[in-house]
Every structure is written in structure tokens, then in C-alpha cells.
Amino acid sequence: MRDVVVVGAGLAGLSAAWKLQEYDIEVIEYADRTGGRIHSEKRGDYWLNWGGHVYAGEGSATDNLFKSVGVSAEPVPGTLSAMSLNGKLLLNGRVEFxxxxxxxxxxxxxxxxxxxxxxxxxxxxxxxxxxxxxxxxYFEYQQRILEFMNDKTFSEFTGDLPEDADAIFRPTVSRSTGNPEEISAGAGIGYFHMIWNKKEGLSRNIIGGPSVLTEKISGALGERLKLSAKVERVVQYDNYVSVTYIKDGERRTIEAEYVIMATPAPITKLIVENFEKDLSQALGEIKYGPHVSAAFLTDETDEQVWDDVYAFATPKRSFDIFIHSSNIVHSKSSERKQGSTFMTFSPAARGRHLLDKTDEEILEMYLKDLNEILPGFEEKVIEAKVEKFPLGSAYVYPGRAGIQACLTENKGRIFLAGDYLGTLYTETAVQTGFKASDEIEQLLERK
Known part of the structure; x- marks a missing residue:
């Protein structure tokens, strides 16, 4: 019998496994790679990125994970508030103007x-x-945050806005993967706070790309990590938990003292067979929005307008934001290096609109918009790749605070971890992974 089985090797599951690696553990992941919505690939000095790109700062759980694993992260340099709207590209100046x-x-x-x-x-x-x-x-803190202005949507808070005014707010709010008409007013306000608050918000890049973190943890786990393995059922008994999964065409069942479910809420609800009715119902009430992204590698040799910019808001486009992923590399170079890397991000309604389109169709739309924002951009592109995340992120909707207590109370031998349990995205994933592992460690030590 294992001490712990971790189901899901996204950031939450890997964070938990990292803290429990001295125990007899097994990590089971459905995909053929770890990281979930964290996914980057090295390209020389740069990296292509399709998922989470900024992370919490000093003193956070994420920072503790970075230091423990041996990953370097630095504050995002350059302009974070560039914008392209109605044919005008703004690279600097006060947002208020x-x-x-x-x-x-x-x-x-x-x-x-x-x-x-x-x-x-x-x-x-x-x-x-x-x-x-x-x-x-931590969960008391998250409950308070969830209750902040949780009685109305962001659109109800701002009131009806003319098209251009609405277009400027929408790209920021919808990055949560919920539209302004769907997310709570408090969640929308919280997103602006997270972006503007460089000290406590998500404000750092992982040097080498986000997957440096997940790959280091995966390497440390070695054979205890099972990829391309589909968990069919998880059943909790009085003295153990059984986990049945299929790998390489073979059905296997293992038993463990405890299980950490680090999968999205609807998947957790589907495969755990004997949760209490109220918990199963609460998991079913978590709402997710999709996102579609593309990464681009360019080969330009001369200076470009984007060199000192990290993020472009792009209202009325096929993507809500355009990220200059190689900005941190350029900022450290005394001479301008060849090429750059970028990410386009289409969440919520824009992402939903793209899910059924082919990668070629999506890239055609993206490049058309990019050429209009940055003339001649397509001529510089030497590689482009799309990735789709139907379960992009869980967003906070009006009334979401009401199920938090049910989600975070004791589950016996099964522990939950994941960003859907709070409001801080990757930081919540790490926090909940740590919390689950800490509680299990105490139980194992007591035994």
C-alpha cells in the first residue's frame, strides 16, 4: 500500500508531490506531459509559451516552491499596459489618458x-x-475574498457601456476565462488589483520558461510519475483509498493511505465514486471558461517597437492580450539578440469561438490581427503553434462564495487541490497542493 497517490500532475499535483517526495507516493497523469495549463518549450535563449506566464512574488507559496526546487524567477520588465485599439498603438503614458x-x-x-x-x-x-x-x-482568507462583491456580475457593477468603453475593460476582465457578464464584480475588481499590484500580484517570469519548474519536479519524481494513465475510479474506504487506472492498455488498481485529487473540479466529481452528495454537487457548480493560445517565434535582427513592452491589450481582436515572452531576455542583453517569442491569449467567449476551428484557421485569424497591429509581423514568423484548453480556468461567479466551505472541509482520506479552490490562479494551485501535503504528512507522522 502506498502512502499517497496524487491524481493529476498539473501545478497543484506537482506542488503536493514535491513536498511528499520522501514518502512512498505515486503520481498519475492522464496527459503525456506534466504541467497541465503550464506549458513552454525552449527555443535557444527564448521559449515558446502557451499557458501560465506570470507568477507570485517574494514571500508567496510559489516563491517557496521556486526556491525549494531551484528555479529562478524575476520581475517582469518593460511596459505592462500597452494597448492597440481602433488603429492606434499606445506603448507608453498614463493609462488614465x-x-x-x-x-x-x-x-x-x-x-x-x-x-x-x-x-x-x-x-x-x-x-x-x-x-x-x-x-x-488560508481558506478563511480565501472565503473573505470570495465574498467581496459576490452578489452581482462585473457588468452589473459597471453598468451598460458604449462599445469602445466596454472593449477596453473586457480584455482584462475576461483573462479570468469568464466574460464580464459571467464573473462576479469582486472577481473582476480582484483581477485589476492583481495586475496593478506588482508587489503581491502575479508579476514574475520563470527564467527559461514556465515548464522549467514542472520538468524539474517531474525529473525528481522519476518512475513514481505515471504519464498517459487514465484514472477510471477512486473509492474511499475506512482504512485506505483505491485508485483504478488504465496505462498501456492494462487496468491497474493501487491502494493508498491517502489520495490527493489535483484534477479540475468536473473530473474530480466524475471519478471519485463516494463523495458526500453536497460535495459532489459543489464540485458540479464550479464554472470553467476555455482559452486558446498560440506561440510565435520570429527571426528579426533589428530593433522593434515591442522590444520594451511585455503585454499588449488588444480589444476587438481575435485574442485579448499579446504577450512578448522574450522581453526578459531582451532586457538583459547589451546588444539586440536575433528573434523574439510571443503568445496570443483568447479566453472566455473568444476562446470558445475558436475551439472548433482548426489550428490553421486560428493562426490565419491571429496573424491577420497581428499584421494590422504590427505591420509586417507575419513576414518575421518562422514558427507558430496553437494549443487549446477547453477547461482553461475556473472563474468566480456571483454566489460562488456559498460553496467554498463545502469544498474546503475535511474529506476523510481524500484531499482536494487546484486553482478552483481560490482566487489566485497559480498561487492558489501551489497553496492548495502544499496544504494537502502538509495535512497528510501530519497524519502519516502521527500514525
Whole structure:
């Protein structure tokens, strides 16, 4: 009998496995690689990236994981608030003045100013609400954050906006993979807070690409990691948990003292057979939005307008944001290196619209938009690849706070981990992976 079986080798599962690696563990992953929505590939000094690209800073659980594994991460350099709208490319300047620098109607400008002031005030309130309190547990903290303005959608909070005003807010809010009409007002405000708060938000790049982290953990696990293995059922008994999975055409059943379910909520609900009815129902109420992304490698040799920019917001395009992945490499070079790498990101409704299209169709749409934003871009591209994530991320909807207690209470011998258990994306994944492993370690040591 194993000490622990971890089902799922995304960031949450790998974080838990890393802390439990001194025990008799087994990690089972359905895909042929680890990392889940963290996926990058090296290209010389650069890396192509399709998933999570920024991570929490000093003092976070993510930072502790980085240091323990031996991964380097540095603050994102360059401009984070560039924007392309209505034929105008803005690379610098105060965001508050963007409405006066982009072609749009005065009605849109005035609506945007009023809505922007409303959002900024709410972000200040969110910042105070998000301050940690002495003696507060992680899940108590997350419960408070989930309850912040959880009674209405972000669209209801801002009110009806003219097209251009709505277009400027939408790319930021929808990065959560929920549309402004779907996510809670508090979640939308929290996303703005996370972007603007460089100290506590997601603000660092992993040097070498995000998969450096997941690959190092996978290497340490060795043969205890089973890839391309489909878990069919997980059953909890009084003294153990059984896990049945198929690998290489063979059905296998293993037993363990404890199991960590680090899979998306609907998958967890599907394969764990004897959860309590209320927990199973709560898992079914978690809402996910898709995202589609593409990575591009270019071969230019001269300076480009993007050299000092990390992120472009791209309203009204086939993607909501354009990330300059190689920015951190260029920022460290005394001479301009050849080439660059980029990521386009289409979440929520835009991603849903692309899921059924072929990779070729998606790239054609992306490159058309990129050429209009950055003339001649396609001529510089030497590699491009699309990746689709139907279960992109869980987003917080009005009423989501009501099921948090059910999701985080004791489950006997089965522990849950994953970003759907909180509001901080990759940081929540690491936090919940650590929490599950810590509780299991205490139980094993006590035994």
C-alpha cells in the first residue's frame, strides 16, 4: 500500500508531490506531459509559451516552491499596459489618458472615465479587504475574498457601456476565462488589483520558461510519475483509498493511505465514486471558461517597437492580450539578440469561438490581427503553434462564495487541490497542493 497517490500532475499535483517526495507516493497523469495549463518549450535563449506566464512574488507559496526546487524567477520588465485599439498603438503614458489618445466617441470617453474611476475606487477597497489578518488560515482568507462583491456580475457593477468603453475593460476582465457578464464584480475588481499590484500580484517570469519548474519536479519524481494513465475510479474506504487506472492498455488498481485529487473540479466529481452528495454537487457548480493560445517565434535582427513592452491589450481582436515572452531576455542583453517569442491569449467567449476551428484557421485569424497591429509581423514568423484548453480556468461567479466551505472541509482520506479552490490562479494551485501535503504528512507522522 502506498502512502499517497496524487491524481493529476498539473501545478497543484506537482506542488503536493514535491513536498511528499520522501514518502512512498505515486503520481498519475492522464496527459503525456506534466504541467497541465503550464506549458513552454525552449527555443535557444527564448521559449515558446502557451499557458501560465506570470507568477507570485517574494514571500508567496510559489516563491517557496521556486526556491525549494531551484528555479529562478524575476520581475517582469518593460511596459505592462500597452494597448492597440481602433488603429492606434499606445506603448507608453498614463493609462488614465488612453481614452483621449485613442479614436473613440466622446460618449465612450466619458463613460470610460466614470467607469474607470469606479473601478479604481473598488480596487482600493479590495486591497484593504485582501489584507491578511493575524491567525487567519488560508481558506478563511480565501472565503473573505470570495465574498467581496459576490452578489452581482462585473457588468452589473459597471453598468451598460458604449462599445469602445466596454472593449477596453473586457480584455482584462475576461483573462479570468469568464466574460464580464459571467464573473462576479469582486472577481473582476480582484483581477485589476492583481495586475496593478506588482508587489503581491502575479508579476514574475520563470527564467527559461514556465515548464522549467514542472520538468524539474517531474525529473525528481522519476518512475513514481505515471504519464498517459487514465484514472477510471477512486473509492474511499475506512482504512485506505483505491485508485483504478488504465496505462498501456492494462487496468491497474493501487491502494493508498491517502489520495490527493489535483484534477479540475468536473473530473474530480466524475471519478471519485463516494463523495458526500453536497460535495459532489459543489464540485458540479464550479464554472470553467476555455482559452486558446498560440506561440510565435520570429527571426528579426533589428530593433522593434515591442522590444520594451511585455503585454499588449488588444480589444476587438481575435485574442485579448499579446504577450512578448522574450522581453526578459531582451532586457538583459547589451546588444539586440536575433528573434523574439510571443503568445496570443483568447479566453472566455473568444476562446470558445475558436475551439472548433482548426489550428490553421486560428493562426490565419491571429496573424491577420497581428499584421494590422504590427505591420509586417507575419513576414518575421518562422514558427507558430496553437494549443487549446477547453477547461482553461475556473472563474468566480456571483454566489460562488456559498460553496467554498463545502469544498474546503475535511474529506476523510481524500484531499482536494487546484486553482478552483481560490482566487489566485497559480498561487492558489501551489497553496492548495502544499496544504494537502502538509495535512497528510501530519497524519502519516502521527500514525
Amino acid at each position: 488612453y481614452p483621449f489618445r485613442v479614436p473613440m466617441s466622446w460618449k465612450s470617453r466619458i463613460s470610460l472615465l466614470f467607469a474607470g474611476a469606479k473601478v479604481r475606487l473598488a480596487v482600493m477597497k479590495y486591497g484593504k479587504a485582501a489584507e491578511h489578518r493575524k491567525g487567519e488560515t
